[in-house]
Amino acid sequence: MAAAPSMAAALAASLPAPQSAPTPAAPSYEAIPASMSRVIDIEAEIPLTGVQLDGLVVSKIIKQSRESSSSTHGLLLGLDIDGTLEVSNSFPLPHHSSDDDDKSAKGIARYQGAMLRSLKEVQADDSVIGFYQSMTLGSFFNQTLVETQAIHQEKLRHGGIIIVHDISQTARGNASFRAFRLTKAFLDAYKRNNFSTTSLINHRLTFSSILEEVPLKIRTSALLSSFLGSLSEQSVSAVAQTNPAMTTSSVAIPPSYATLNLGTANVARNLELIIEAVDQHKTEEGNLAYLQRQIAREKARADGYVAKRKEENAARVAQGLAPLPEEDVSRLFKIPAEPSRLESMLQLGRIDAYAKSLAETSSTGLVKMYAVKANAGI
Structure with missing residues (x-):
């Protein structure tokens, strides 16, 4: 004769069956969209197609070139996005003294490091993507430019770029900015430190094949456009104050004698x-x-x-x-x-x-x- 079930067994049978703990879902990794995968170019596989220069950088370089009695140079800061080097900021470097090269180079390095740290503290762009150099009458070929660009082209993403600014063109009212970088053939000869006649023939090097030009465009921000607009308004008001006859509804165009300049x-x-x-x-x-x-x-x-x-x-x-x-x-x-x-x-x-x-x-x-x-x- 079977024994009657105990009270504990009866209560256990009346309770719902214990449910097993839910297994955690496996983490799913979404693929990076095609557009973002092009932007996030960690290995610098996207070839460089152009340079975009911010209007603020243009005004800073022109201002520095006008105030300096000699040629100016400095660093370019920005980002490499989708094969385009976007230059958003710049700052000048001290002039290199030929009296004490070692001491002068160390001083420039300390100044450059301090400027980059200061920009990083205010959360500004502190990534060096090249340097700029002012010139006169279109000539910018020199040993210093080639050596500096060779160092940048070895350490920076896409090799960095050189922005050259012609002061003589700016004096005539044309803001001349061009972007360059060293060619692969010249960089190979420079690494070998061999510029003999045989090496030049093998690499097919001439003065015109040292640098290759990169397409450049200038982007003007809304703030800079407002600033230029305020300058034009001030100039008109100043002319109106000197000539009360111009305070009518139709402001006359101020006289210009630029056409009388023969350009010689x-x-x-x-x-x-x-x-x-x-x-x-x-x-x-x-x-x-x-x-x-x-x-x-x-x-x-x-x-x-x-x-x-x-x-x-x-x-x-x-x-x-x-x-x-x-x-x-x-x-x-x-x-x-x-x-x-x-x-x-x-x-x-x-x-x-x-x-x-x-x-x-x-x-x-x-x-x-x-x-x-x-x-x-x-």
């Missing part, structure tokens, strides 16, 4: 710079020719020594004697290495830039002079 002010200076650059190139070519003659002279001496030793050994073998040991010619004759032609290429680039600037300014001035001659009845 920079022609003389441009010719002086061309002559100076040609003289420097001639001097450099003379130094290269002297070094080439010295190398040829040492090679001729080494070849003569080797030929003489071969004749002596042939005579000793004919006499049944042991030949003399062959000596290392490089220890006996110090043959200089072939000189670098980088400076000569840069000088040719400067001459070409000055010549193009002269052709542009002289053509405009020539047309104005013919017009003046016709009006004067000469």
Whole structure:
């Protein structure tokens, strides 16, 4: 006879069955959208297609160039978004002193670090994406620019860029800004530190293939547009105060005498710079020719020594004697290495830039002079 169930068993049977703990759902990772995957370019796989320069940066560079008596340079800050370098800020660097290069370089490095830390504290863009350099009459080829860009192109994403600003064009009312970077062929030769004639031929390098231009566009913000608008309003009010007759409903256009400028002010200076650059190139070519003659002279001496030793050994073998040991010619004759032609290429680039600037300014001035001659009845 089966025993009656206990009270505990009856209560346990009446309770609902215990439910098992729910298993946590596996985490799901959503794929990055195609648009964001292009923006988030961690490995810098998207090729650089252009540079976007903020209007604030343009005004800062122009202001610094006007206030400085010599050429100016500084760092560009911004972001690399979807293959476009967006330059949002900049700051100038102190001039490099040639008296104490080591001390001056350390001072510039400390100043640059302090500026970047200050920008980071105020949550501004502190990512260096290149540097800018002011120039005159279109010439910006020099050793410092090439060395600085080579360092940036090795350490920065997409190699960074150079923004060059022509002061002479700005003085004529044209804000001239161009973006460049070193070509792969030139960078390969620079890493090898070989700018001999053979290397230039193999890499097909000329002064025109040192840099490649990157498309550049300028973006003007609403704040900068308002600022320029306030400047124009102030200029009109100032003219109205000086001339009460202009306070009518239709404000007259202020007089401008820019059309009377024949544009020949920079022609003389441009010719002086061309002559100076040609003289420097001639001097450099003379130094290269002297070094080439010295190398040829040492090679001729080494070849003569080797030929003489071969004749002596042939005579000793004919006499049944042991030949003399062959000596290392490089220890006996110090043959200089072939000189670098980088400076000569840069000088040719400067001459070409000055010549193009002269052709542009002289053509405009020539047309104005013919017009003046016709009006004067000469």
